[in-house]
Amino acid sequence: MTDPQNTAAPAATVYHDQPSANPIKVETRSVSVRYGDTQALHDVSIRIPDRGVTAFIGPSGCGKSTFLRCINRMNDTIDSARVSGSVLIDGEEVNSRAVDPVVLRARVGMVFQKPNPFPKSIYDNVAYGPRIHGLATKREDLDAIVEASLRKAGLWAEVEGRLGMPGTALSGGQQQRLVIARAIAVNPEVILMDEPCSALDPIATARIEELIDELRENYCLIIVTHSMAQAARVSQMTAFFHLGHLVEYGPTEDMFTNPHDARTQDYITGRFG
Amino acid sequence: MTDRAPSSDIRKAIETRLARRHRAERRFQFYGMAAIALAVLFLVVLLSSIIVQALPAFTQHTLTLPVRVEAELADPQDDRSEESLRAGSYSRMLQVALQDQFPSVTGRSELRALFGLYSSVNSAKLLNQVVENPDIIGETIEFSMPISDDADLYLKGLTTDERFVDRNEPLTLSGAEGEVTLTASDPVFSAFIEEVNDTLRARIQTVSDRAATAQARADRAETEDARQAAAAGAERARREADQLEERLQAREALSLSPEMASLLVRLGGGVVQITQLEPGGRVARGEVVIAPERDGVYQDWTEWRIETPAAGRRIGDVQIVFARALDDRGLVENGLNLILFTNADSREPELAGVRGALIGSVLTMIITMLMAVPIGVGTAIYLEEFAPRNRLSEIIEVNINNLAAVPSIVFGLLGLAVFINTFGMPRSAPLVGGFVLALMTLPTVIISSRAALKAVPPSIREAALGVGASRMQAVFGHVLPMAMPGILTGSIIGLAQALGETAPLLMIGMVAFIADPPTMGVAGFTEPATVMPVQIFLWSSGAERAFEAKTAAAILILLALMVLFNAAAIYLRSRFERRW
Amino acid sequence: MQISLFTVLILMVLTAVGFLVGRRRAYAVSSGHASRLHSLPSYYGYYIALWTGVPAFILLAIYGMFGNDAVNALAGAQMHRAGEPVHAQFEQALSDDEDIARLEAELATLENRRIYAREAIERDSELVPAAGEYPAQSPAERQQALSSEINRLAAEREARAEVLAGQVEAQTDDALARAGFVYSRLSDERRELMINDARAIAFGEGVASRETPEINALASAMRPFHEVLRSSMALAALALAIGGLAYARSRISSSFRARNRVEGAISVLLLLASVIAIATTIGIVLSLLFESVRFFSAINWRIDEFLLGTQWSPQIAIREGQVGQTGAFGAVPLFAGTALITVIAMLVAVPVGLFAAIYLSEYASTGVRGWAKPVLEILAGIPTVVYGFFALLTVGPLLRDALLLLGYENAVTQSALAAGLVMGVMIIPFVSSLADDVINAVPQSLRDGAYAMGATKSETVRQVIFPAALPGIVGAVLLAVSRAVGETMIVVMAAGQGANLTANPLESVTTITVQIVMLLTGDQEFDSPKTLSAFALGLVLFVLTLILNVIALRVVQRYREKYD
Structure with a gap:
């Protein structure tokens, strides 16, 4: 394998033709991220369609999670992180001063690698977002939101009648679905998922993947994954990252059957990663 | 096809609450900053009030008089023998010298005010000068002594406008x-x-x-x-x-x-x-x-x-007049107060110093160090490297954690009951004080030493064991040297704590008034002594106002010592710290 | 010093020699091929050095601990033997003396009557009026009258005996015999004093409180024993050292496992070191328990009165001649004072400490953390006596003046408020550093989760981090409470000494620790209930803080396990 470090000035991103079935929801223009002295992301530009699943793949440390965190400005919480470039949601600049991250994050939900239910009851976990944002004024409204969110996350049947139980008492897969329910309780437009299945067993993974498939009817889903099989199973679009660069982006089928870039080819065929 | 609520409604709902939420956020952050500011303020007020109070104690007005060493006063038997010289009436000599400055003063109360300008203890100093050098008998010498605390405060302008x-x-x-x-x-x-x-x-x-x-x-x-x-x-x-x-x-x-x-x-x-x-x-x-x-x-x-x-005020008008007159005549000089460092405790504020307490602290700390560090490090090595995971080790561990939180005064009770009453060790001695403080410091040393040993990566141990060293050799030859900076740092911090500890020493009688500093040697360990913090405690209840400044000055000296200890710890940490 | 430095030096040299001998021996038995040895040659050296030094030093240590007692006992025995004839003479004089005989006969009669009276009290019956000498009395009155009469006669008998003893003494020429006789008639405490005086004269240990021919005689009796014991111990130690050296040397062969032996010895040493921690705890518990039991028996086991009584005035107990008068030992005012000051301190320390910790871990930039943390550490490192001084001379007067200005006329300098406030400041860094640890242990994923939901920082802290960290914070607060309860110097200097039972923070109160200090500083007799009560208070303090610590450590431990 060639040492990627030595390749001078990496080639520009290869973009496949995009089927224009859905409108563009998220667009970025030359987004770069630095952590202190190290640059983690170089000039990433991408256009992600609404109502579909876009997968970010690539070897670990390639910047895909960093990029994901740019979309809801989670990098703000890291002191040393500096983001440049622009991120547009529905054509609206996210990084502008006028945009309050609080509002932005209500619009762009996020699910993390490790399930992180709050140390509260299942009900309070799901009701957390609606409560802090003041989305429900009456108890019945809140009940309705919680039930609807849990149903959408496919967890209702399992937890009905046990809503007072602490969220941490659920199994790993259930916890992850609880966290998804928590995210969709504020009706976000975009849901970011950072390797949502990497801490789960295969059965729970399958359940989450099913859920992702259901959710894409209504949401713009962006999912970072380690597993190419998963990307192939759940996503319509795939972006391949390598060493902080977006190498190739296109419809999933296209990417897997006909990669244009040699690095993509190597990664997909398992030469490295 | 969609069951998504109109997103503009949600945004509106969020935005209506936004201002209130940001206000709460700022309020919360303000509380945090206020807490930090409060802590800083406390520290600044504490230190500055002590420094301000201490400043007068670092200078002292010294009265220098021409004293005529009269033969009949100094040497009543007129044979220049030490015995005779020691029987001399030196305080009378000082009185005469002072009276010579004010020939017109004859009234009893005026004279009392005049002689109140110095403490009669100073005549002992004159005595020593004469005994050391009997040739000065008959001559007039310049004799210096600290002026009384009240006159000193007055001349410093602290008594009155x-x-x-x-x-x-x-x-x-x-x-x-x-x-x-x-x-x-x-x-x-x-x-x-x-x-x-x-x-x-x-x-x-x-x-x-x-x-x-x-x-x-x-x-x-x-x-x-x-x-x-x-x-x-x-x-x-x-x-x-x-x-x-x-x-x-x-x-x-x-x-x-x-x-x-x-x-x-x-x-x-x-x-x-x-x-x-x-x-x-x-x-x-x-x-x-x-x-x-x-x-x-x-x-x-x-x-x-x-x-x-x-x-x-404690100083009367007449005494003020005398003090001012002596000052105007250039007989009084304000200079650095070396007495504070060269004298031991005294009932007279102008003659009281911290030397005795400093020596006591040093002796006590030596015992504490000799006991707490080897035992503490030994315990840490045992628990971290050798202890089998059994009930005994568990008990020792729980025990050490609890011991760390036992109030210090309880260690004093232990010292009183066990060391003094059962073993019959001497009261007020640095030896017992050192033992008590060592037991008190032990948990700190153990806990920090264990942390230091734990921080040595297992690979070091494994490497040593891998080339055939015994466990003991691996620990003493490789792990311990690498953990040494951490162990030393922890031990020094523990000792600094012990240096500032007062309560347990009150229990074992180190609170007595001790006018002679203990000897700087083996014998000093069993002589009655006091230590810096206890000296501070004693002076803080002194009736004379001048003790207030002395106390604050003693605090500054103690704090300086502790800063020295901590600086040593920081130096060791930065000098030898290794990262792996 | 009863062990001469010389002996110690010789032993050290011998130990060093043992090391060299061992190493040479090892080379010798391996005939120059050190690799044939089981262990490195220096281990053989250590092995012999251990056998040379350890037994001898143990012997010296034992001598150091019990040598004085042995000399005292031996000289005491000699003195006792010398005094026996004198004592016999005295007994003879006693039995020959008519006054004594008369007094004893009278005492016996009176004692019988008293027993009769006591029986009458127990039976609750009237007394038959005794012939003439006593008017009609109730049994209780009679008993009391008899008791005082008995006391009077006993004193008279004692005085007579004293006179006789003086005569006997005057007839004895041998000072040591007199010493033995005098000693036999002394109370335990006076005996101890006499021994100490004699030691002071004989060996210059401190200053003798008085010097009499008898004490001098005892001192001269001590010297030879001391010399003999000292030189024989030195010789025995040397013999042990040489014997140990020879024995260990004889065991060395090329297959001898010297390293294992040496390492075994070291691990025993390490184990002993760690047992000291336990020994300390046991020592604390036993000494507190033992002295508390003595205290409780002195107040007739009225533990309920001690724990629930509201009157604290132990001073009465030291007035002499008040048999049965034990002072008032109701510790409730102390507990209340401790609680009051602790509450005030917590009201300062918990909010400020918590907010400081939250600000430092969640909000502060690296720069602010860089100076704010050291500031807190400095606050934590300042000795408590300095805080006490600050409370006494700055905060107390300031508060008093402020209160006077506000029209509160009973303001005092030494108040619960002044002490509590300053103690609160002292505990701020303690709370904040513990809380900081706890907050930092909350996993980042929970923070991320909350931020990703659009929560602000304060919402994250209040609704997610705080509930998650709550057990740890509770533990930290409990530890802080335990710290406040056991804090001594601030309250000794700034809270006053009056045992007021009050909830008014502007008055002066007293605490458990203040009373311990008050009872144990200054003049004290070790056996009075006043002094012993300090140990009972110490026991209460120890148990209280132990409970708090155990709970707190448990809670924190559980909490750590949850997130580790």
């Missing part, structure tokens, strides 16, 4: 000694009379206010008893106000009492203390403290006001 006003209205002095009358053609004293009257008026105002509040309380009182008590209080206050008022109105001579500011007149090299002022401010009666050169008319004289009433 003073005002010297140069006047040139002619003033006639009726005599040059005893009771005298000062007469002027102008009302030269009326300004002073007016000021005294002003303070009197202010007093009347406060007393009347007090009467009014007491009366109000009496009117509101719920029980008869309370009403009567309050009414009586009101009556008393009213009567006092009336009396004061009467005094103010009376057009008779104003007698200066100790509750009023003092007025003195300097003229012709002498000082007259004014006792009575005639109305009109032209005539004053007073007493000569230091005789002026002559009586008659003086063109130039100085009005000397001492603002703080004599009742509110």
Whole structure:
């Protein structure tokens, strides 16, 4: 394998033709991220369609999670992180001063690698977002939101009648679905998922993947994954990252059957990663 | 196809609450900053108040007198033997020397005030000088000694405000000694009379206010008893106000009492203390403290006001006059107070120093270090490297954690009951103090040593074991040296804590007044001693005001020592810290 | 010093020699091929050095601990033997003396009557009026009258015996015999004093409180024993050292496992070191328990009164001649004072400490953390006596003046408020550093989760981090409470000493620790209930803080396990 470090000035991103079935929801223009002295992301530009699943793949440390965190400005919480470039949601600049991250994050939900239910009851976990944002004024409204969110996350049947139980008492897969329910309780437009299945067993993974498939009817889903099989199973679009660069982006089928870039080819065929 | 709520509605709902949420956020952040600011403020106030209080203690006025070492006083048997020299009357010699400065002073109370300017303990120093060098008998030597604490505070300007006003209205002095009358053609004293009257008026105002509040309380009182008590209080206050008022109105001579500011007149090299002022401010009666050169008319004289009433200070007017006169004659010098460092404790603030306590602290710390560090490190090595995971190890561990939180005074009780009463070790000794502090410091040393050992990566151990070293060799040859900086840092911090500890040492009697510092050697370990923090405690309850400054100064010295300890810890940490 | 430095030096040299011998021996038995040895040659050296030094030093240590007692006992025995004839003479004089015989006969009669009276009290019956000498009395009155009469006669008998003893003493020429006789008639405490005086004269240990021919005689009796014991111990130690050296040397062969032996010895040493921690705890518990039991028996086991009584005035107990008068030992005012000051301190320390910790871990930039943390550490490192001084001379007067200005006329300098406030400041860094640890242990994923939901920082802290960290914070607060309860110097200096039972923070109160200090500093007799009560208070303090610590450590431990 060639040492990627030595390749001078990496080639520009290869973009496949995009089927224009859905409108563009998220667009970025030359987004770069630095952590202190190290640059983690170089000039990433991408256009992600609404109502579909876009997968970010690539070897670990390639910047895909960093990029994901740019979309809801989670990098703000890291002191040393500096983001440049622009991120547009529905054509609206996210990084502008006028945009309050609080509002932005209500619009762009996020699910993390490790399930992180709050140390509260299942009900309070799901009701957390609606409560802090003041989305429900009456108890019945809140009940309705919680039930609807849990149903959408496919967890209702399992937890009905046990809503007072602490969220941490659920199994790993259930916890992850609880966290998804928590995210969709504020009706976000975009849901970011950072390797949502990497801490789960295969059965729970399958359940989450099913859920992702259901959710894409209504949401713009962006999912970072380690597993190419998963990307192939759940996503319509795939972006391949390598060493902080977006190498190739296109419809999933296209990417897997006909990669244009040699690095993509190597990664997909398992030469490295 | 979609069951998504219109996103604009949600945004609107969010945005309506947004301002309130951000306000709460800022409030919360403000609380946090306020907490930090409060902590910083406390520290600044604490340190600055101690520094301000300590400053006067670092300088001391020294009185240097020409002392004639009279043979008959110094050597009563006239044989120059040490025995004879030691029987000499040196305090008389000092008295004579001081009296020579003020030949006109003969009154008993004046002389008492004059001799109050130094502590008689100083004659021992003169004695030693003579015993060391009997040749000075018959000669006049320059003898220096610290001036008394009250005079020292006065000369530092901490006792009272003073005002010297140069006047040139002619003033006639009726005599040059005893009771005298000062007469002027102008009302030269009326300004002073007016000021005294002003303070009197202010007093009347406060007393009347007090009467009014007491009366109000009496009117509101719920029980008869309370009403009567309050009414009586009101009556008393009213009567006092009336009396004061009467005094103010009376057009008779104003007698200066100790509750009023003092007025003195300097003229012709002498000082007259004014006792009575005639109305009109032209005539004053007073007493000569230091005789002026002559009586008659003086063109130039100085009005000397001492603002703080004599009742509110420990030093009287007469002593102030003497102290000021000695200072003016250049016999008193303000310099660095070395006594603070070279003397042990004393009942006289001007002679008290921290040397004894410092030596006591050093001796105690040596014992603490010799005991706590080896035992603590040994325990840490055992628990971290060798202890089998069994019940005993578990008990030791829980035990150490609990021991770390046992109040320090309980260790003092342990020391009293076990070391002193059971083993019969000497009270007040650095040995016992060191033992007690060592037991108290042990948990700190153990916990930090364990942390240091734990921080050594297992790969070091495995590497050593891998080349055939025994477990003991791996630990002592490889792990321990690498953990040493951490162990030392923890131990020094523990010792610094022990250095500042007071309560347990009170229990074992290290709180006694000890005028001789313990010997700096093996014998010192069993001699009665005190340590710095206990010295601070003792001085803080000293009655003399000068001890306040001494206490603060001792605190600064102790803090400096602790800073030194911690600096050593930080240096070790940065010098030897390794990262893996 | 009863062990001469010389002996110690010789032993050290011998130990060093043992090391060299061992190493040479090892080379010798391996005939120059060190690799044939089981262990490195220096281990053989250590092995012999251990056998040379350890037994001898143990012997010296034992001698150091019990040597004085042995000399005292031996000299005491000699003195006792010398005094026996004198004592016999005294007994003879006693039995020959008519006054004594008369007094004893009278005492016996009176004692019988007293027993009769006591029986009458127990039976609750009237007394038959005794012939003439006693008017009609109630049994209780009679008993009391008899008791005082008995006391009077006993004192008379004692005085007579004293006179006789003086006569006997005057007839004895041998000072040591007199010493033995005098000693036998002394109380335990006076005996101890006499021994100490004699030691002071004989060996210059401190200053003798008095010097009499008898004490001098005892001192001279001590010297030879001391010399003999000292030189024989030195010789025995040397013999042990040489014997140990020889024995260990004889065991060395090339297959001898010297390293294992040496390492075994070291691990025993390490184990002993760690047992000291336990020994300390046991020592604390036993000494507190033992002295408390003595205290409780002195107040007739009225533990309920101690724990629930509201009157604390132990001073009465030291007035002499008040048999049965034990002072008032109701510790409730102390507990209340401790609680009051602790509450005030917590009201300062918990909010400020928590907010400081939250700000430092969640908000502060690296720069702010860089100076704010050291500031807190400095606050934590300042000795408590300094805080006490600050409370006494700055905060106390300031508070008093402020209160006077506000019209509160009973303001005092030494108040619960002044002490509590300053103690609160002292505990701020303690709370904040513990809380900081706890907050930092909350996993980042929970923060991320909350931020990703659009929560603000304060919402994250209040609704997610705080509930997650709550057990740890509770533990930290409990530890802080335990710290406040056991804090001594601030309250000793700034809270006053009056045992007021009050909830008014502006008054002066007293605490458990203050009373311990008050009771144990200054003049004290070790056996009075006043002094012993300090240990009972110490026991209460120890148990209280132990409970708090155990709970707190448990809670924190559980909490750590949850997130580790």
